[in-house]
Amino acid sequence: MSEHNTAHGTAHGTADAPAPVPLSGPRFATEPATLYREMRRDHGAVAPVVLDGDIPAWLVLGYRELHQVTGDPALFSRDSELWNQWEHIPADWPLLPMIGRKQPSILYTVGERHRQRAAMISHALEAVDPFELKAHAEQFADELIDGFCGKGECDIIADYAMMLPVRVLARIYGFPDEQGPGLVSAMNDMIDGRERALAGQQHLAGSMVGLLAAKHTAPGEDVASYMLQDPSGFTAEEVAQDLMVMMAAGHQPTADWIGNSLRLMLTDDRFAASLFGGRHSVAEAMNEVLWEDAPTQNVAGRWATRDTRLGDRHIRSGDLLLLGVGAANADPQVRTDASVLTGGNSAHFSFGHGEHRCPFPAQEVAEVIARTGIEVVLDRLPDIDLATPAAALTRRPSPWLRGLTDLPVRFTPTPAL
Template sequence: MAPVLVLDDLPAWLVLGYRENVQVARNAALFSRDPRNWSALQEGKVRADHPLSPMTTWWPVVNFNDGEVHKRLSDAVKDGLRRFERLGIRRYVARCAGQLIDQFEHDRADLVADFATQLPILVVGHLVGVDEQHGPQLAHAVPDMLQGTETSLASDRYVTTVLQDLVKERKHRPGHDLTTWLLEHPSQLTDEEVLAHIRVTLVAACETTTTLIANTLRMVLTDQRFRGHLSGGQMTLPEAVEQMLWDEPPLNCIIGRWATETTQLGGHTIHKGDMLLLGLAAANWDPAVRPADDELSAPIHQNRAHLAFSAGAHECPGQDIGRAIAQAGIDTLLARVAGLELAVPEAELIRNGTLMSQHLVSLPVTFLPPQAKDTDAVRSSAPATALRTPGS
């Protein structure tokens, strides 16, 4: 546990230990997800335009509620997501990945802008029921509205309009998608609640799955131990993705939890109304669950005890879909594109860091042009044939 200050010198607790993170995440009665419990907010110390407002302003969605309200909303979301067949999702991911790959330049691409950023939105847009004609523009608008650019407001309006139209249409023309299933669920979600949840689903796909894909691809291209394991058959691609969820979870930190009563945690007194930040990345490296001398060859990638998706009642309900998108997308890329090589030294790769996450700005690569692909590389679907050691 560490006492910290967030913007405007507002006090909070950063939860670093694995056990402490689990204790907070699994006790919603004592550590609520409802930001209306925040004492600083109640005392008028949080300005309306505070940069953390998107994460600390209550909204009628599953991640800002606890108890019976949370259960009602969570049941609808989880039941809807369970109706998707994993094999069907992987096939659609492969299709979308193939379309993006076909748009690459002759022998180079940016695997962040041209692949990792767009793939999750295309797939999840399809799962929520958005017409494919909106796919390319959604793939631009969803990440843009989260970046605070000059066009963010216009992108936000576009996303909202598309989703509002979708909810209206599905009320009259049901489909095989999440929007329809939320509307039809016994939990009886309002139109506003349905809209809020499909929007959150799109944003979550953009924020977490994009980062997971980009990080895993960077490791495949730059880490010799990783490449050796993957190429040598000692680590499968799903295990490689799981290793990344241990090493570099898509979210460094979750904002937040709010104490409903004064209590003790990690040797500190947490007062009623205090804000807690769940340090997921730190928890994953806690020596209590992970030895300091851990190597990639250790079996840590073979278990899912990490906190990349948090834990407890608010554990991410779409994590298996996120894994499927990352695994099938990367698998398709490695099978389709031969001779992948990082186009710049690894030290020149740039990240944009925030309290919640770190994003690769770009991942420029070169590869063999289609006519130059080795025949064996084209025939083989093994990832090893698609990789080339930098400088070779």
């Protein structure tokens, strides 16, 4: 019998081997670090897992193995058409938006066309003036804080972190400011994954089509116009797909980066001094979060283009490999001591690796928005403090993204600007 069981043709485990791990359940929210350690202990660097509906996959837990998978697109492809499980996937499978088939966006394009699309996105984002970007982030941060600063308390996730990134992105992409609030609602509905998720996705898609039609007629100094003017000859539909990916990938992880960093600074004594005027520790807290509490925990995925071996596992052609970002960042073989978190060490996987990593200009945009968002809060509300015990804070129940459900804070009421 092969290492896979044969439930869906490719499987995992023999009679004497530990059973595959369901990639769901509360422990991904409550104690992921412990869960990943147990998976590494029981299964090694590459663990068999099952997705919703008992669909088998592999979770790559090892740092070196993840480096290998993301660095070899010929063997581990981004082309989801290769998956050997499609015949078992129902039309209403809840993970389809994440592992979609025949999606024309940059996420699933491979080879030379992918390199052209990545270059188009990078060039468009590089054209954004970093000083203007910071000014936009400061303006929207101040407007949001004006909405609650007189109350002396708020939920910094719902009232601030989940509002800021998409407003800034909407402006630099070229949307009129009055469309910003609707885009915030649509994006957050999509992320919630509940009954309004599809309506949110449709609102976002329709907004992108309208934006590109307007920019085709009257181009501006904005990301959408730069992408439409790219000489590689992408269609408006391709540009719209990539803008939707950029909006989704830029908003939620950045919102969680803000929330997770503020949680760390409000609960860890090492950062207490920085809450009273220090700036140095904001960058340290943000970097530590990327190692210890990464907004993106697990990513789907890569598909094996042929039979191979990885981490002492037999990987069959068409098998799905999930990228265990959170687990790999904590791999004890590379994390030998805490010094890895200091001095700006950014060898984590939180922005990915290889040709499908987050483009460097997109990383810079996210960092400017997140850092500005955190600094403006600390400047405006200098005595901000948790309004609930740290142990009572809860996470969204997702194995994919790691963010707080809420972060109640209190502060001395101050007048709006």
